[in-house]
Amino acid sequence: MSSIAGTKSGLTWAVQISVVALVALWLFPTVGLFVSSFRTADQISSSGWWASMLPSERNETLRTANPDTQVREDGLWVIRGNLFEADREATISTWGTSSRDIAAYKPGDTADMGEDGRLTVQADGDYLLVNETEFSGRRGERVFVTATSPPEFTLDNYRDMLFDPSNREGMTRAFFNTLTVVIPATIIPIVIAAFAAYALAWMRFPGRALLIAAVVALLVVPLQLALIPLLKLHLAVGIGKGYLGVWLAHTGFGLPLAIYLLRNYMVGLPRDIIENARVDGATDFQIFVKIILPLSFPALASFAIFQFLWTWNDLLVAMVFLIDATGETTVMTKQIVELLGTRGGNWEILATAAFVSIAVPLAVFFALQRYLVRGLLAGSVK
Amino acid sequence: MNPALQGLITIIVGVGGCIGYFYLSNQFLDKVLFPARGRHIGRNINRANMIRPWLFLFPAIFALGLYLGYPVIETLRLSLTDRSLDGAFVGLDNYAQMASEPKFWEAMRNNMLWLIVVPAVATAFGLLAAQLTDRIAWGNVAKSFIFMPMAISFVGAAVIFKLIYDTRPANQDQIGVLNAVWLMFEGGPGSFLFLRLLPAAIVLCFALLMAYVVYLALKPLIRRETGQARASWWAVPLRLTAGLVAVWLIWLSLGSVHSVMTAEFAYGAPQTWLTLPFWNSLFLMVVLVWIQTGFAMVILSAALRGIPEETIEAAILDGANPFQIFFKIKVPQIMGTIVVVWTTITLVVLKVFDIVFAMTNGQWETQVLANYMYDKLFRANDWGVGSASAIVIMVLVLPILVWNVYNARKEMN
Numbered sequence: 001m002s003s004i005a006g007t008k009s010g011l012t013w014a015v016q017i018s019v020v021a022l023v024a025l026w027l028f029p030t031v032g033l034f035v036s037s038f039r040t041a042d043q044i045s046s047s048g049w050w051a052s053m054l055p056s057e058r059n060e061t062l063r064t065a066n067p068d069t070q071v072r073e074d075g076l077w078v079i080r081g082n083l084f085e086a087d088r089e090a091t092i093s094t095w096g097t098s099s100r101d102i103a104a105y106k107p108g109d110t111a112d113m114g115e116d117g118r119l120t121v122q123a124d125g126d127y128l129l130v131n132e133t134e135f136s137g138r139r140g141e142r143v144f145v146t147a148t149s150p151p152e153f154t155l156d157n158y159r160d161m162l163f164d165p166s167n168r169e170g171m172t173r174a175f176f177n178t179l180t181v182v183i184p185a186t187i188i189p190i191v192i193a194a195f196a197a198y199a200l201a202w203m204r205f206p207g208r209a210l211l212i213a214a215v216v217a218l219l220v221v222p223l224q225l226a227l228i229p230l231l232k233l234h235l236a237v238g239i240g241k242g243y244l245g246v247w248l249a250h251t252g253f254g255l256p257l258a259i260y261l262l263r264n265y266m267v268g269l270p271r272d273i274i275e276n277a278r279v280d281g282a283t284d285f286q287i288f289v290k291i292i293l294p295l296s297f298p299a300l301a302s303f304a305i306f307q308f309l310w311t312w313n314d315l316l317v318a319m320v321f322l323i324d325a326t327g328e329t330t331v332m333t334k335q336i337v338e339l340l341g342t343r344g345g346n347w348e349i350l351a352t353a354a355f356v357s358i359a360v361p362l363a364v365f366f367a368l369q370r371y372l373v374r375g376l377l378a379g380s381v382k
Numbered sequence: 383m384n385p386a387l388q389g390l391i392t393i394i395v396g397v398g399g400c401i402g403y404f405y406l407s408n409q410f411l412d413k414v415l416f417p418a419r420g421r422h423i424g425r426n427i428n429r430a431n432m433i434r435p436w437l438f439l440f441p442a443i444f445a446l447g448l449y450l451g452y453p454v455i456e457t458l459r460l461s462l463t464d465r466s467l468d469g470a471f472v473g474l475d476n477y478a479q480m481a482s483e484p485k486f487w488e489a490m491r492n493n494m495l496w497l498i499v500v501p502a503v504a505t506a507f508g509l510l511a512a513q514l515t516d517r518i519a520w521g522n523v524a525k526s527f528i529f530m531p532m533a534i535s536f537v538g539a540a541v542i543f544k545l546i547y548d549t550r551p552a553n554q555d556q557i558g559v560l561n562a563v564w565l566m567f568e569g570g571p572g573s574f575l576f577l578r579l580l581p582a583a584i585v586l587c588f589a590l591l592m593a594y595v596v597y598l599a600l601k602p603l604i605r606r607e608t609g610q611a612r613a614s615w616w617a618v619p620l621r622l623t624a625g626l627v628a629v630w631l632i633w634l635s636l637g638s639v640h641s642v643m644t645a646e647f648a649y650g651a652p653q654t655w656l657t658l659p660f661w662n663s664l665f666l667m668v669v670l671v672w673i674q675t676g677f678a679m680v681i682l683s684a685a686l687r688g689i690p691e692e693t694i695e696a697a698i699l700d701g702a703n704p705f706q707i708f709f710k711i712k713v714p715q716i717m718g719t720i721v722v723v724w725t726t727i728t729l730v731v732l733k734v735f736d737i738v739f740a741m742t743n744g745q746w747e748t749q750v751l752a753n754y755m756y757d758k759l760f761r762a763n764d765w766g767v768g769s770a771s772a773i774v775i776m777v778l779v780l781p782i783l784v785w786n787v788y789n790a791r792k793e794m795n
Contacts, residue, residue: 011704012517012518015514015517015518016518018514019511019514019515019518019521019524022510022511022514022524022528023524023527023528026527026528026530026531026672026675026676027527027530028559029539029542029543029545029546029672030530030531030534030542032542032545032546032559033541033542033545036545044557045550045557046554046555047555047557048555048556048557048558048559048562049545049557050559050562051555180388180389183389183393184389184392184393184396187393187396187397188392188393188396188397188400191396191397191400191401192400192441192442192445193442195400195404195438195439195441195442196438196439196441196442196443198438199434199435199438199439200439203434203435203438205432205435205436208435209791209794211439211443212790212794213787213790213791214446215446216786216787216790217783217786217787218446218450218451219786220729220779220782220783220786221450221454221776221779221783222732222733222752222772222775222776222779223450223733224733224735224752224755224772224775225453225454225457225772225773225775225776226449226450226453226457227453227759227772228453228456228457228460228759228765228768228769228772229452229453229456229457229460230449230453232456233448243388243389243392244392247392247396248449249449251445251449252445252446252448252449252450253449253450255442255445255446255449255450256446256450259442283408283412284408284434284438285404285405285408288438309532309533312535313534313535313536313537313538314535315535315536315537315735315736315739315740316735316736316756319760320760333535333537333538333736336537336538336541336740337537337739337740340540340541340544340740347545347548347557350541350544350545351541351545353541354537354538354541354542357535357537357538358533358534358535358538361533361534361535362530362533362534364533365530365532365533366526366530369526369529372532373529373680376677376680376681377680377681377684
């Protein structure tokens with residue numbers, strides 16, 4: 001429409017910049033979590049994730065090697081080595097030997113510690129500790145350094161949370177439990193709803209309008225009302241807490257939207273095709289299976305995505321109908337809530353766990369967004 | 383049994399059972415009960431066709447009745463009985479007990495705040511995003527990023543935002559964005575601009591919008607134009623209520639403008655955002671706004687595209703500027719869709735549970751009805767009061783339910 005309006009270029013630029021800002025604002029939270037899930041616990045707690053792209057400067061307390069590694073050279077006792085761990089790259093900008101003055105020396109300087117010897121530290125962490133008398137004691141000399149490390153990312157968090165069988169807080173079991181809940185809970189309501197939607201769209205019978213109104217009404221009934229009565233019912237008939245219960249519950253709660261979406265779509269299918277088929281002697285069952293169902297694929301896909309996202313992301317229904325006292329059947333959302341409680345400050349665990357659970361819906365979202373949008377429009381725009 | 387195997391069997395039994403049921407019952411109807419042959423062929427076909435819809439509908443009606451219809455009645459019954467007295471009828475005692483609990487009123491107050499803020503802000507942002515992205519070449523990419531949070535679970539979003547709200551002691555680097563930004567304010571002119579003027583301006587805009595709503599709602603009551611169709615009997619009270627609510631909201635917004643301009647801010651000290659009463663509720667609402675804006679944007683963008691070009695061209699020929707085109711031509715034409723978006727988000731807000739449960743669990747005065755209900759049902763094991771609060775949620779949903787059904791029926795006729 002901007003072309004018709006002959007919009008001035010100044011305004012177009014303002015629009016472009018606003019959209020960039022809006023998108024950045026909306027992406028920023030997710031990106032933060034994503035980046036954090038690739039950082040170590042130390043990195044996360046020492047600097048904000050936005051700083052992780054740049055080299056970071058940190059104050060650290062390191063130690064020289066302990067005195068048993070000393071060697072005798074030219075009449076002096078010498079300890080040499082590197083302050084940093086084996087595969088770490090960092091650059092020292094200042095260092096000191098006392099906690100009161102941690103920036104006393106520059107790389108290459110030599111600190112005279114009196115009877116403790118003379119220490120020289122290079123920028124890359126190499127040090128040389130020299131003394132006339134033999135070093136004693138069991139631990140090395142403390143060195144306070146200010147070091148700049150290059151950005152560093154790790155896959156360890158994902159290895160711990162997904163592929164470490166000994167990790168009781170891992171997400172593997174919860175991941176498969178969620179999958180077990182989601183697949184039947186997505187497929188079964190589609191089958192039931194498709195038949196009902198066909199009847200409501202293409203068959204004439206008394207009470208049809210009333211039924212459609214009832215479906216519209218049930219669409220908004222809060223599922224909170226259903227928790228206690230249904231849990232009582234499940235316990236009374238012996239289903240108890242478990243997969244069967246949660247499948248049934250998700251089926252029941254998903255049906256109104258399924259029927260509503262599918263009926264709205266089926267009503268819009270061309271009347272001629274269906275009537276021609278009737279004239280040719282097809283039964284309703286045949287019309288449904290051979291004509292309506294294939295033509296309704298977009299609507300079926302829309303609902304399937306909705307139901308998938310909703311069941312995958314659900315917490316309440318799973319807590320009430322599925323997860324029993326043993327916690328064997330915990331789903332990912334519940335696992336994350338528990339980690340939030342017990343590991344509130346361990347962001348490397350939380351971020352990784354959350355991202356494991358978010359990844360699948362995000363993939364589905366980006367792959368099948370078209371159908372999701374179509375379903376949303378059919379469901380709400382009238 | 384292995385749950386995955388159990389799941390596979392359930393899919394096969396469920397899907398196979400459904401299809402088998404539909405096929406066999408249709409066969410039974412056509413071949414055995416009312417065969418399309420013999421002396422009564424015509425009558426039989428008619429009868430079979432009368433019964434068939436119910437065969438198609440039966441599983442759905444059964445499941446809907448059992449999983450949504452029955453619970454409404456049963457919850458209503460439970461809210462009138464006491465579990466500890468073996469389910470004896472106690473009248474409205476549960477409601478009285480609930481009304482005497484400060485936590486319940488806290489939940490009600492917060493829910494009302496959620497109901498005002500989240501739909502308004504999400505719809506406004508959605509409209510803004512829809513209008514802006516429709517005008518640029520890479521609009522679809524931008525849309526899909528803004529829409530993306532829809533796929534993220536409330537629990538995942540809670541983790542994401544807890545990281546943003548994280549607090550470290552004052553002498554350490556902040557790892558939460560909000561505190562990092564907060565520490566950049568020191569009380570100078572920048573702080574005045576961003577922490578006082580900007581919020582005040584936003585709230586004032588909202589107040590002006592509400593004033594416009596009052597005007598729209600009351601105009602027909604004061605000056606009845608001739609030739610207008612007679613309004614329904616309920617239009618007058620509805621308009622009065624809407625007007626009163628809007629006036630009340632204006633009053634609230636003016637009050638908050640005053641407090642924003644005069645409040646003392648703790649500059650330079652990292653805040654534990656989720657423990658600051660009142661503000662923490664707003665921080666929780668941000669999460670839901672973040673999720674729902676994409677939904678509002680998608681629907682409103684489709685509506686904006688559906689506006690007839692001629693109306694806009696006519697406005698341009700008449701010399702309207704882009705803002706006039708947007709507010710005077712486009713917005714009135716998509717008012718119906720805005721209402722649909724608003725009510726849909728309202729429904730989500732009424733049921734909001736996961737966010738509060740995962741982030742604060744109702745502590746520090748952030749309780750909402752759904753979480754209060756969960757507390758009562760599964761922690762206190764008080765089914766009476768829990769059911770009563772579920773009924774309160776149902777009652778709050780009821781106006782939207784009636785409105786939806788009314789619209790659906792109007793459209794079908």
